Structure formats: C-alpha cells, structure tokens
Amino acid sequence: MSFAKALRCRECQREYPLEAEYVCDFCFGPLEVAYDYDAMREAVSHESIEAGPASIWRYADLLPCEPDNRVDIQAGFTPLIRANRLGKELGLTNLYLKNDCMNPTWSFKDRVVTVAATKAKEFGFDTLACASTGNLANSVAAHAASAGLDAFVFIPPDLEQGKITGSSIYNPTLVCVNGNYDDVNRLCSELAGKYPWAFVNVNMRPYYAEGSKTLGYEVAEQLGWRAPDHCVVPMASGSLYVKIWKGLQELAKLWLIDSVQTKMSGAQALGCSPIVTAFEAGTKNVQPVRPSTIAKSLAIGNPADGFYALGVMEETGGRAVTSTDDEIVEGMKLLARTEGIFAETAGGVVVAGLKKLVESGGIGKDEVTVAFITGAGLKTQEAVIDTLEPPLQVEPTIAAFEEALGERREADVQAASA
Secondary structure, three states: OOOEEEEEEOOOOOEEOOOOOOEOOOOOOEEEEEEOHHHHHHHOOHHHHHOOOOOHHHHHHHOOOOOOOOOOOOOOOOOEEEOHHHHHHHOOOOEEEEEHHHOOOOEOHHHHHHHHHHHHHHHOOOEEEEEOOOHHHHHHHHHHHHHOOEEEEEEOOOOOHHHHHHHHOOOOEEEEOOOOHHHHHHHHHHHHOOOOOEEOOOOOHHHHHHHHHHHHHHHHHHOOOOOOOEEEEEOOOOHHHHHHHHHHHHHHHOOOOOOOOOEEEEEEEHHHOHHHHHHHHOOOOOOOOOOOOOOHHHOOOOOOOHHHHHHHHHHHOOOEEEEOHHHHHHHHHHHHHHHOOOEOHHHHHHHHHHHHHHHOOOOOOOOOEEEEEOEEHHHHHHHOHHHOOOOOOOOOOHHHHHHHHHHHHHHHHHHHHO
16 A cells, blocks of 8 residues: 655645645645655565565555555566676776666656556546657557547657667657657646646656665665665656665665665766756856756756755765766777677766766775766767667678678777877
C-alpha cells in the first residue's frame, strides 16, 4: 500500500490533498509528495523489498500510488556494474556504473513514467501527455500504449531521429513545437490548464518525480544495503539528481541503511550548464540559458530543480562540472571501449565529468563511486557516427583481408605518432 499522505510545498510547507496539482496556491512553490514514515517503517524491511519483483515495484510501499493496477512495462532494477577497466583508466578502485540503458525504452524515464501513469489511472485520466527532449516522449508513448491510454507528446524540432522513431512506433500524437525545450514546456503548462490530460511532468510532476528516487534505492540495495561515498549524476532539470539523494535519505529514515554521507556531484554539457554556472559563481540564483549542445536530453535551459540541486551540492560537499561536445563524444567512446556500454550523449557527459572530478581531486581514489548512465546510445548515433572507424572493405579472399588489415594498422601507427 502507499503511505503517501499529502502534497507539501517545498517552500512554505503548506499541505494539499493528493490530487493532480503541482504548485502551491499560496507561494507558488513546487509541490512534492509527503509520506507517513513512521507507518512505513513498520511495514518495510530488507526482506519485504527483496521478496518483490525485479522492477521498481519492489519498492511499491515507498511510492505514492497503489500498485494493484499499476502500469508496468518492467522499469527498473537495472544492473549496477563494477567498472574495473574504466576505473583503472581514470584512477578509481571502486567505480560502479548504474546502467539505466537497460530499461524498456532504454532510459531512466521509464521509472518516472510508470509511477506517473499509474497515478494518472488512479485519478481517472484517459490521456497521458508530456513535454520532452526525447527520452520521456518514448516512455510516455510506450506506457500509454500498454495501458490503453491516448498519448500526446510534445517535442522540439531538433531531436535525434532515433528518439523520434522511438516515440512514433507506439502511435501517439507526436507534436513538434517550433522552439527549444523550454518553449515546449511552457506550451504544455498552458495546455494542462485547458485539457483534462495527465501531463506527466506538469500536473502529475509531484508523483512522476518520485520514480527517480528508486535509483537511490537500487544502488543502496545492490551495494549490500549501504550508500555509496560519491554519486555522479547528469543534470537537466536537476530533478533526477535531487531525487536520488532523497531516495538515499529515505532509506536511512526507514533504518534500512546507516546514515548517508554520500557526496552528490552533478554533470552538465557546457552548452547548457546553468546549474554549474551558478555553482561556480557561489550562488543558488540559476540564470536561464539558450541550449546549444549535442546532449539534447540535457538541454533544459531553465532547470526547474536547479535551486534544489545546488542545495544538495552544498549540503553534501559535492561538485558540479561541465563538458564540451568533443569531450562528451570522447566520454561515450571511452565508456564503450572500456565497459562495453553504448550510452547516449548524457552518458558521455557523466563519463567526461567523472574524469574531470578525478583529475581535480573531487573524488578520492578509493571512494565507492557510482556514475549514473541514464540512456542508450542507439538513440543518439548522430553524435558519434562521424568519429568512428569505417569498416574494412575487402573482397572475399584471405589476401584481400590481410592487405586491408595491414593498411589499417599502418595508418593507425602513423596517426598515433603524429
């Protein structure tokens, strides 16, 4: 059962009923779900969680919806991989990768949408909708199809083709809005006031955002019920970063892990880094920017949770780093070459940021560090395709193969010595 008891304003702490609302009527602060942790503590244990399904619904008692009629395409409980080869290259002895490429639509957004879609059904909505930089559109379209709901997904015009196809295949109404993501999001906020639809990241946002905290739950469980020393998280709106921290804190409140001493560091693309800019300036006043980066899934110029992300950084002693587009591509290739994971551009941001954090002393060599890889690379092939080695073209003979291989190796030696 759910132990959610109210929606609470993150600013003035006023409480509201558990309805499809997302902003405080009094101070216009954002609402989030509040729980009865005392009652939850009586019901939840390591054993009860471990007896659950291999999805985020093993944490059903910690989520804001009733699980009996859940919209479930098996999101979550993705691998936590000991990254020995990448760690060796970076100089880390205890590096782990949380590989959320393995979700049903190949990104962490399946976590938030399974919760939002389930709550939308509870409220009686018949239509799911969202503003998206791509991954969320894929997940909303898939979950709506699974639940028999109509879907409207709104996207900016410059998305990668893989993400457009990854939404269209589920037959939603796909709407391309002339403008950047912030323009798309503004339109959806206006539409949410007119149409009786469940916009997962507008009127359903308090519930939707709770799905992200399951990443914190899973990492702690997979580490043997303990929090890591350091987390490195990609930041767009900042919500994922904040909710991973919330998930770890909740486990400590429930006495499922010891007190949390985790440092939370965040990574953004240089072409869209308003949170990092504020961090470096020593302020929590996040100034919106116009995105210009290949990391389109992180291209949110006006991050809704930027202020709260900066608060977590300050509280935990974490840091914030940026990466250029070239560094993002190199991060994607490094991750693939060392660990066999083809991540999207957001993964390149994390790996490039991880490298900088190590080089600057922001992460200690022996710290148990978890880097969050949030989406799969087949969605963003355009970012790397022109930088990859083309295939050898040969006739079907051994001689032709050996001649082509010899030429390739000679060219590689010359390039290495140049």
